[in-house]
Structure formats: C-alpha cells, structure tokens
Amino acid sequence: MAAALTATALGALCLTAPSWAAATPVPAPDAGAATPAAAESDPAAKPYMGWSSFSMQVYSGNGQWITADQLIAQSDAMHEKLQAHGYEYINVDAGWNGGVDEYGRPTPSETLYPNGLQAVIDHVHENGQKFGLYFIPGIGPEVYEADLPIYGAEGCSTGDIAAQPLQQADYWDIGYKIDFSNPCSQKYIDSIVDLIAGWGVDFVKFDSVTPGSGIGDLSLDARDDVKAWSQALDRHDIWLELSWALDIRYADYWKQYADGWRVDWDVECYCAHDAMTTWDNIARLFSKAAQWWRHAGPGGWNDFDSLNVGNGAMDGLTRDERRTAMTFWAVSAVPIYTGNDLTNLDEYGLELLTNDDVIAVNQNGVPARPVSTETDKQVWYAPNADGTVTAAVFNLDRTESDIEVRLSDIGIEGSATVTDVWSGEELGKIDGGYVAQDVPIHGSRLFTITPAKGARLTVTDDDLRVSYDGTWTRNGNQEVAAQSQPLTVKVTDAGGEQPPAASVRTVALNDDDPAISYQGSWNHSTNRGLGDHQDDVHYAEKNGDAVEHTFVGTGIDYVTETHESQGEVDVYLDGEFQQTVNAYRAEGRGAQQVLYSVDGLPNGTHTLRLVKKSGSFMLLDRLDVRLDSLLVADTALFDKSAPTPVEVGLLRDGAELTAIAHGDDVLTAGEQYTVEGRTVALSAEYLAAQPSGDLVLDFRFRGDHRDDVHSSTDDGASFEVAFRGTAVEWIAPMGPDQGEVEIYLDGKLVDTVDTHADSRLTQRSLFTTEGLKNGDHTFKAVQVSGDILRHDTIEYTVKKVK
Structure with a gap:
C-alpha cells in the first residue's frame, strides 16, 4: 500500500489539495x-x-x-x-x-x-x-x-x-x-x-x-x-x-x-x-x-x-x-x-x-520456483529456454551454513557446469550437485548451471515454454500427490489376531510445522504450560494477519485455544470463504479446541486459510489433516512361531509403490517383499529376523511430478512445448477416463498413443523418440478420444547448450 493522497480518487479527487x-x-x-x-x-x-x-x-x-x-x-x-x-x-x-x-x-x-x-x-x-x-x-x-x-x-x-x-x-x-x-x-x-x-x-x-x-x-x-x-x-x-x-x-x-x-x-x-x-x-x-x-x-x-x-x-x-x-x-x-x-x-x-x-x-523473465520452502536453507531455480538453469540458494536461518543444489531437484539428469553469476567465475563441472559453502546468515549465492552434452532436462507443465490450446486447469483435484503411510507390524512369538482395517488416517501438524505458512506479524510462544499441543502456539495481534496450509487429504481441523482475549477468525477453503468462527470465551481458557472442521473433500490438494478478524489475539495450536488410507490396514501381525509372509492390501495400483523403508533402510524388492497387483507380501525371512515388538514400515507411493498436473476436458485440447535437443520423452498420467492422443513433432503427426488405464497411474512414459537432428523442435499432443487429457512433463536430451 502507499499513502493515498492523490487527487484522483479517483480515489480522492478533491477540489482542494488533500493533506498528507x-x-x-x-x-x-x-x-x-x-x-x-x-x-x-x-x-x-x-x-x-x-x-x-x-x-x-x-x-x-x-x-x-x-x-x-x-x-x-x-x-x-x-x-x-x-x-x-x-x-x-x-x-x-x-x-x-x-x-x-x-x-x-x-x-x-x-x-x-x-x-x-x-x-x-x-x-x-x-x-x-x-x-x-x-x-x-x-x-x-x-x-x-x-x-x-x-x-x-x-x-x-x-x-x-x-x-x-x-x-x-x-x-x-x-x-x-x-x-x-x-x-x-x-x-x-x-x-x-x-x-x-x-x-x-x-x-x-x-x-x-x-x-x-x-x-x-x-x-x-x-x-x-x-x-x-x-x-x-x-x-x-x-x-x-x-x-x-x-x-x-x-x-x-x-x-x-x-x-x-x-x-x-x-x-x-x-x-x-x-x-x-x-x-x-x-x-x-x-x-x-x-x-x-x-x-x-x-x-x-x-x-x-x-x-x-x-x-x-x-x-x-x-x-x-x-x-x-x-x-x-x-x-x-x-x-x-x-x-x-x-x-x-x-x-x-x-x-x-x-x-x-x-x-x-x-x-530473462523466468520467475524462479522453490525446491522446497519447508526449510530455511532454500534452493530456488528457473529453467531457461536456452537449456541453462538459473539457481539461487538462500540462507534464511540464523547460522552460517552449506547449501546443496542437487541437479535432480532442478530438472537436470546428468552432469553440468556451474558459473557464479555475481562474480562471473567458472566453478567447474559437477555430477549430482553443487554445495555452496559457508553461506552467511541471511546470505545467498546465484549460479548459472549449464547441462553437459547428453544431459536430460525436464520441462514441467507449469513451464513458460508450454502453451495450451483449449480450457486447461492446473490440478483441480485431477492431481495425485506422492504420499507415504506407515504400517505397524507387531512382531511376536505368542500369536494373536490380525487387527481391523482402517480407511481414514489423521495426521496432526504442530503449529511450528514448516509446511504451515504464516503471513503477517506472527510470534511463537513455547513452554506455556496451558495444555497446548506440544506446549506451544503461534499467535498474531493484527487484524488481517493470516495462516495458510496446503494439504493433500479429505478433511482438516483448525485446533486452537479459546479465551476472552481472542475473537473472530475468517475461514477460507480452496480460495472460497466458508464461515467466521469465534475463539472468544467469556470465562476460563479452553485448550486444543476444534474451531473449524471439514470432511468429505475430494481426495486431492486443498488449501485452508485462516484470517484474524477481531480480538486481541489469534492463535494456532495445530492442524489435523485427514487422509484416505493407502493401505487396506495400517497394522499387521507376524508370529515368529508360525512364520508366514504378511500380505498387505494396497488401495493404489501396486505399480505406484516406489519403496518400503524401515527408518533409513530401504527394503529390497523381490527379496524382502514382492508386489503382485494390489497386494504386497512381506517375506517371512525378513520379518523373522526383526526383534519382537512394533516394526514400523513406511510404504511410499509415487505422485505426479511436483504433485501437480494440467488437464483439459475440451474435445481436441492440446499443448505444445519448444525444446532444443536430440531426443524427447512425454511423461504423463494414465487413467480410466483418458484415451488416445496424437503426437506431432515439428508440425508432423508421428504417432498416436493410448493413455487409457484401468486405474489412475502417474509419471508414465507415453511417447519417446531419439535421433532427432540437433536443433530447435516442437512437441505437440492433441486429444483424440477419452474424457480428459492430462499433461505432466516433457524430458529432452541436449547435445550442446548454447
């Protein structure tokens, strides 16, 4: 905002000059x-x-x-x-x-x-x-x-x-x-x-x-x-x-x-x-x-x-x-x-x-995007049309730190060279990534990263080089996010009954979770001893200050304190005003109170926004997010006295399972577990070697690239991408509502691919070609049949970046 003293008010069109x-x-x-x-x-x-x-x-x-x-x-x-x-x-x-x-x-x-x-x-x-x-x-x-x-x-x-x-x-x-x-x-x-x-x-x-x-x-x-x-x-x-x-x-x-x-x-x-x-x-x-x-x-x-x-x-x-x-x-x-x-x-x-x-x-006009904002040591990058990538690291923390730029995070597979933009110094060739050392408190570094010959570059559905024809929507519950769910296996030698199935799970996010975004002048209060979740809250004092969280799930609760010092909070969900809730309590104090709750949302990406409207304070204690289960049951029993493989039912296609991990140890597929259809069999040999007690295994599922897609339900919808290279691959979802898609290279029809599948699948290679003449090319996909066309990424191989 700025001081509104212009004689137009047209805001303040006055017959005499207004005062400062x-x-x-x-x-x-x-x-x-x-x-x-x-x-x-x-x-x-x-x-x-x-x-x-x-x-x-x-x-x-x-x-x-x-x-x-x-x-x-x-x-x-x-x-x-x-x-x-x-x-x-x-x-x-x-x-x-x-x-x-x-x-x-x-x-x-x-x-x-x-x-x-x-x-x-x-x-x-x-x-x-x-x-x-x-x-x-x-x-x-x-x-x-x-x-x-x-x-x-x-x-x-x-x-x-x-x-x-x-x-x-x-x-x-x-x-x-x-x-x-x-x-x-x-x-x-x-x-x-x-x-x-x-x-x-x-x-x-x-x-x-x-x-x-x-x-x-x-x-x-x-x-x-x-x-x-x-x-x-x-x-x-x-x-x-x-x-x-x-x-x-x-x-x-x-x-x-x-x-x-x-x-x-x-x-x-x-x-x-x-x-x-x-x-x-x-x-x-x-x-x-x-x-x-x-x-x-x-x-x-x-x-x-x-x-x-x-x-x-x-x-x-x-x-x-x-x-x-x-x-x-x-x-x-x-x-x-x-x-x-x-x-x-x-x-x-x-x-x-x-x-x-x-x-x-x-x-150059390419806005940078963050690899993640869930850290104070951030990497931002901008993929340029010439094949280079601009990368910046920012230390928002209170201590000096090393910050790594991983090539895979910024859309490069292969090796590259790094140049310091501020100094112009060539920093050499890298494989895997580059570590910016000793980035000072609130300091930064700025680099140009140039892929080497044969490197693969990723152009996402959000990239400025992608042009869409027809009515396209970003996400809109068409996206599938990468998710994981723990399975607790009770390892025993005393037998027992298998636990019941669970279809919905709740994840509690404390107010200091980095996935929660605070906007305005918020403060963090710890060790209050007033019954807060994890004994802390965030609080704001100015009307208009807001807190926002984007989540994948089917429901969410706003949990806070009620007290005479507090007042009204406006609630927005996915950009739409829902209601005004009131945290005012005439007498006493209520800890961990649910002020707003919603269920039954489409299983996809949603954003909850809470805006302070009145009262001396607005508090956030935690957010409870409800997610659809990925597993038929989230607990299982293994009896060492009668060892048999433990079968785990999946609620997503088994091809979407990317890993099963115990802490930092990733289990070996085909040896410690097998996947057939929507059933995972954990091997008896692996489980028998574990100590008695609760074994927590993390089942990890793939999502769309960056957890987002663009989609169109228009007949004949299309998108086009310009690139400079010798090979190109289209990687996108498949699904029961999708159909045939025509592929054009440099304006010529070269293939028709079928994107139909019995269930929703992510990051599938739908078209690939090699041996293109090194130079500028265009890739275009046009919907022929099906109810919807979804687009995720284009990957191309460079011979030389100019």
Missing part, C-alpha cells in the same frame, strides 16, 4: 496456467526497472518530499548512474496533485511544481526515461457533490456515476465507489487517462486494489475499476501496476487486465530517519513468491515493492541481506525499482544495482 496527514497509511506488518508470451512491442514483455518515490516519502517523514527539484535530481542521478543498465522509470507516488479541473480531472500541485508538472515530465523524457503517477479507485466526495461535466461526454456528469447508495471505494475510505454499469463512468476514466497521456505519463500505479489491500471478503471490490483503467490505459500503451497485497484467488483477473501486481504488504518499515526496510519485510516475501511464481511471465509480473539496497546507512539491511534482496528480486523476475535517494548511493549499492549479469537474470 489525512492520508497516512496504516503501517505494514513487520513480518508478515502458464502466461502467454508477450510480443516484444508489449511494454510488459520484461519486468520494468526504475525508481519509485514512496520509500523516500516515508523515510523522510514528508509526504510532500516529491518536489520538482527532488524529481529532477532523481532523474539526473538515474541518467548518470543506472540508466545504462536498464533503469528507465521515474514513478511518483501519492501526493502529487493539487486539486481538480472543471471536469473533475486531477491537476498537479502548484506548490510542489511551481513551473508545472509538465516541466518535470519533459525533463524526465529528455533524459530518455519514462514517467509514472499514482491513482486509487473511486471518485472523491467533493467531485461527486460538485456534479461536474465529464470531458468529451455530452450529457454525463460526475454526480451521476457514483454507485447508489453511496459506498466506500478504497481501503482508506477516501472516495465513493463508481457505478461502471453507467457508460458515463468509463468515459470519466477515459477523460482522466487521455489527460495524463497528453502530459506524457507512461506508467500508472493503481493502489488500494481489492480483493487485496488487506480486504478479501468482497466488502470492497475494485475489479471494475481495474478493468476500466486497463481499457483506458491500453489505448495509450501506459503500464498498469496494481497495488497492494493482491488476492491470489483472482490472479487470472489481474493477469488479464494489468502489467504487474504487488503480492504483499509494503516493504517499508515506516521508521522515518532510521531505516527504509527490515530483514523481516524481505524474508516474508519468500512464502509469497512460492505461491505466486507460476502466475507471472511476459505480459504480467509479480511485484515485491521497492528494492531498497542502494545505501547501507539507510537501507536497514546488512551487506549480505542487501545482496540477498537483489538476488531474490532478480531470480523472481519481478520489477527492479529502487526507493533509495539516487543522489546518495554508496559504492556497494551501485555494485548491487548495476551488475549486468544479475540484471540479465531478471530481464
């Missing part, structure tokens, strides 16, 4: 299907680079910091220091306006710009740069009440376009909601955009966009405003950037109408004259990026907010943290716009902001 104090924002908390390729003429073909005024407005404590002299100085400093490296936007945030004209359109402040804002814009353009301004949804009350004529729209006036009854339009309640069912409303937006386009504005930041901006219940909904502004701005090729903390449930909508969208709260710490940001405000973006990365690409970009790494005396970050932020912005392919005073960058800040190899990673 009246629009100071609520401080941000301290913690907190593939995109089609865009034409090169699209201004959003790559993430933009530049500068934004808001961080300095906050840091200086002066919302009116954005004077003509300051903006001209920033433009000149960018021209001198950064422009040769791709920085080109000078974006002015809230507070630039001074009122409105006779048509209700914003006019620049005469105090800030005594020679006119046009002189500043012209200076920016003379420096070969682009100029941006700030707006918010709605129409200012004064403009509505003045009932002014709308420019170029005969019979339309500003008194006619507010929704009735009057409604709030923005987070700060500055303006009234506009009724876009009235054609005059679009003409009003058009008139404003035509005006600023005439000034030479190249960029619009549109703030307080909902759902988002801390409000997700549709009590505020600015989607009509976004559409109207998008349509008006498109006519002038003006960039539209949405802000702030956009709701991911509407990602497709933001992608349709905008060039970029903020994914989280402000990066600023709101500590004027002390610091611009904090490490916590950087670190909380990792969980957001893990959710958003697949929604970005040429034509529309995730936005992390200002990259404030230019001056160590004011950034609020250590040197390692500053480089980590630059690395994370680069690999995430988000806009790089700094908020520092460009006239006062230090030497290290300039080194960070002008490393052309790091900038090239960003401008």
Whole structure:
C-alpha cells in the first residue's frame, strides 16, 4: 500500500489539495496456467526497472518530499548512474496533485511544481526515461457533490456515476465507489487517462486494489475499476501496476487486465530517519513468491515493492541481506525499482544495482520456483529456454551454513557446469550437485548451471515454454500427490489376531510445522504450560494477519485455544470463504479446541486459510489433516512361531509403490517383499529376523511430478512445448477416463498413443523418440478420444547448450 493522497480518487479527487496527514497509511506488518508470451512491442514483455518515490516519502517523514527539484535530481542521478543498465522509470507516488479541473480531472500541485508538472515530465523524457503517477479507485466526495461535466461526454456528469447508495471505494475510505454499469463512468476514466497521456505519463500505479489491500471478503471490490483503467490505459500503451497485497484467488483477473501486481504488504518499515526496510519485510516475501511464481511471465509480473539496497546507512539491511534482496528480486523476475535517494548511493549499492549479469537474470523473465520452502536453507531455480538453469540458494536461518543444489531437484539428469553469476567465475563441472559453502546468515549465492552434452532436462507443465490450446486447469483435484503411510507390524512369538482395517488416517501438524505458512506479524510462544499441543502456539495481534496450509487429504481441523482475549477468525477453503468462527470465551481458557472442521473433500490438494478478524489475539495450536488410507490396514501381525509372509492390501495400483523403508533402510524388492497387483507380501525371512515388538514400515507411493498436473476436458485440447535437443520423452498420467492422443513433432503427426488405464497411474512414459537432428523442435499432443487429457512433463536430451 502507499499513502493515498492523490487527487484522483479517483480515489480522492478533491477540489482542494488533500493533506498528507489525512492520508497516512496504516503501517505494514513487520513480518508478515502458464502466461502467454508477450510480443516484444508489449511494454510488459520484461519486468520494468526504475525508481519509485514512496520509500523516500516515508523515510523522510514528508509526504510532500516529491518536489520538482527532488524529481529532477532523481532523474539526473538515474541518467548518470543506472540508466545504462536498464533503469528507465521515474514513478511518483501519492501526493502529487493539487486539486481538480472543471471536469473533475486531477491537476498537479502548484506548490510542489511551481513551473508545472509538465516541466518535470519533459525533463524526465529528455533524459530518455519514462514517467509514472499514482491513482486509487473511486471518485472523491467533493467531485461527486460538485456534479461536474465529464470531458468529451455530452450529457454525463460526475454526480451521476457514483454507485447508489453511496459506498466506500478504497481501503482508506477516501472516495465513493463508481457505478461502471453507467457508460458515463468509463468515459470519466477515459477523460482522466487521455489527460495524463497528453502530459506524457507512461506508467500508472493503481493502489488500494481489492480483493487485496488487506480486504478479501468482497466488502470492497475494485475489479471494475481495474478493468476500466486497463481499457483506458491500453489505448495509450501506459503500464498498469496494481497495488497492494493482491488476492491470489483472482490472479487470472489481474493477469488479464494489468502489467504487474504487488503480492504483499509494503516493504517499508515506516521508521522515518532510521531505516527504509527490515530483514523481516524481505524474508516474508519468500512464502509469497512460492505461491505466486507460476502466475507471472511476459505480459504480467509479480511485484515485491521497492528494492531498497542502494545505501547501507539507510537501507536497514546488512551487506549480505542487501545482496540477498537483489538476488531474490532478480531470480523472481519481478520489477527492479529502487526507493533509495539516487543522489546518495554508496559504492556497494551501485555494485548491487548495476551488475549486468544479475540484471540479465531478471530481464530473462523466468520467475524462479522453490525446491522446497519447508526449510530455511532454500534452493530456488528457473529453467531457461536456452537449456541453462538459473539457481539461487538462500540462507534464511540464523547460522552460517552449506547449501546443496542437487541437479535432480532442478530438472537436470546428468552432469553440468556451474558459473557464479555475481562474480562471473567458472566453478567447474559437477555430477549430482553443487554445495555452496559457508553461506552467511541471511546470505545467498546465484549460479548459472549449464547441462553437459547428453544431459536430460525436464520441462514441467507449469513451464513458460508450454502453451495450451483449449480450457486447461492446473490440478483441480485431477492431481495425485506422492504420499507415504506407515504400517505397524507387531512382531511376536505368542500369536494373536490380525487387527481391523482402517480407511481414514489423521495426521496432526504442530503449529511450528514448516509446511504451515504464516503471513503477517506472527510470534511463537513455547513452554506455556496451558495444555497446548506440544506446549506451544503461534499467535498474531493484527487484524488481517493470516495462516495458510496446503494439504493433500479429505478433511482438516483448525485446533486452537479459546479465551476472552481472542475473537473472530475468517475461514477460507480452496480460495472460497466458508464461515467466521469465534475463539472468544467469556470465562476460563479452553485448550486444543476444534474451531473449524471439514470432511468429505475430494481426495486431492486443498488449501485452508485462516484470517484474524477481531480480538486481541489469534492463535494456532495445530492442524489435523485427514487422509484416505493407502493401505487396506495400517497394522499387521507376524508370529515368529508360525512364520508366514504378511500380505498387505494396497488401495493404489501396486505399480505406484516406489519403496518400503524401515527408518533409513530401504527394503529390497523381490527379496524382502514382492508386489503382485494390489497386494504386497512381506517375506517371512525378513520379518523373522526383526526383534519382537512394533516394526514400523513406511510404504511410499509415487505422485505426479511436483504433485501437480494440467488437464483439459475440451474435445481436441492440446499443448505444445519448444525444446532444443536430440531426443524427447512425454511423461504423463494414465487413467480410466483418458484415451488416445496424437503426437506431432515439428508440425508432423508421428504417432498416436493410448493413455487409457484401468486405474489412475502417474509419471508414465507415453511417447519417446531419439535421433532427432540437433536443433530447435516442437512437441505437440492433441486429444483424440477419452474424457480428459492430462499433461505432466516433457524430458529432452541436449547435445550442446548454447
């Protein structure tokens, strides 16, 4: 978010200039299907680079910091220091306006710009740069009440376009909601955009966009405003950037109408004259990026907010943290716009902001994805169209550590060479992986990994190189996740009865489980002695703070404490609001209370989101996830006095069983166990050699690659993948609802494959060919029969990576 003091409210279109104090924002908390390729003429073909005024407005404590002299100085400093490296936007945030004209359109402040804002814009353009301004949804009350004529729209006036009854339009309640069912409303937006386009504005930041901006219940909904502004701005090729903390449930909508969208709260710490940001405000973006990365690409970009790494005396970050932020912005392919005073960058800040190899990673436009976020020693990677892979390691922990990049985790089978992007140093050839040694606290490393001749590369169904024709859905309960289930074998020599079958199992996740994502300013309280599960809880104090968990299963319980200090919590499941639950208890304290429970979900991937609504505190103690059983029974009996193989019934196809393990020891298939159909026989010899007591064996089942697939039920649906290599293999699911698929290579029909199977199977090799001429190729699959087409991965063999 940013201070909403623009004279458009259209948010706050006022007849007199609004004051800074009246629009100071609520401080941000301290913690907190593939995109089609865009034409090169699209201004959003790559993430933009530049500068934004808001961080300095906050840091200086002066919302009116954005004077003509300051903006001209920033433009000149960018021209001198950064422009040769791709920085080109000078974006002015809230507070630039001074009122409105006779048509209700914003006019620049005469105090800030005594020679006119046009002189500043012209200076920016003379420096070969682009100029941006700030707006918010709605129409200012004064403009509505003045009932002014709308420019170029005969019979339309500003008194006619507010929704009735009057409604709030923005987070700060500055303006009234506009009724876009009235054609005059679009003409009003058009008139404003035509005006600023005439000034030479190249960029619009549109703030307080909902759902988002801390409000997700549709009590505020600015989607009509976004559409109207998008349509008006498109006519002038003006960039539209949405802000702030956009709701991911509407990602497709933001992608349709905008060039970029903020994914989280402000990066600023709101500590004027002390610091611009904090490490916590950087670190909380990792969980957001893990959710958003697949929604970005040429034509529309995730936005992390200002990259404030230019001056160590004011950034609020250590040197390692500053480089980590630059690395994370680069690999995430988000806009790089700094908020520092460009006239006062230090030497290290300039080194960070002008490393052309790091900038090239960003401008390549492939958002990195995490191998896993269930650790503080994270590996993120981006598979590039030329066959190389960009990999970054991040140490989010509190101690120095080695971090390994395993080639298999980033889609490479074979050997490769490694280059340090920051230094340009060639680090040599690797097999299996590379260990980045002594990564400092909150530090990072950035590499280019180039596969060797003969290596195999994996292109996933989320890759930007995959284009889909028809209506395709990611997951939607069509996916199968890799799962495991323990079987407890009671080893005895005293006989006994076989235990009963079990069909549903429950897994309890403590509040500190790394699979649980906290958003906002959460704290961890341990050793409370109040009856908590594992004697600890997580708690938040700010309304809007949220906790989220994505799970595979059929049900989940939210378990917490009830107490007079607590209040309401909004519950969302798979992006849809379910209900508001209340943890308030007038007297006493209730430990481990189930506040929300759901069962009977399709056995697939689901997301539970809990949002604090009221009360002094919101707590999470644990989440109980219910999963369908993979085994007919989860216990068995083996009697040493009458040793016979123990048969275990499977509820998935036996071909999906990948291993059986006892601790770190993996049993030998064909010797210690055999599989026939849906029955596993554990050998009597193996069991007899085990000590008496409970033997826990982990049955591990394969899932779709990365536990996700794309699918389409459209007749004739297809997908296409571009690759450069000499061999290609399509690996995807089979199932009883699937049928024949035509395979095309370089536009020619080469095969028809049958993807039907009696049960749902994962990661099956459906087509393979070798001996292709080394060069660029396309693989295309087209549904011929069956109810659905599913796609998982393409693997190809490289001869040489350019």
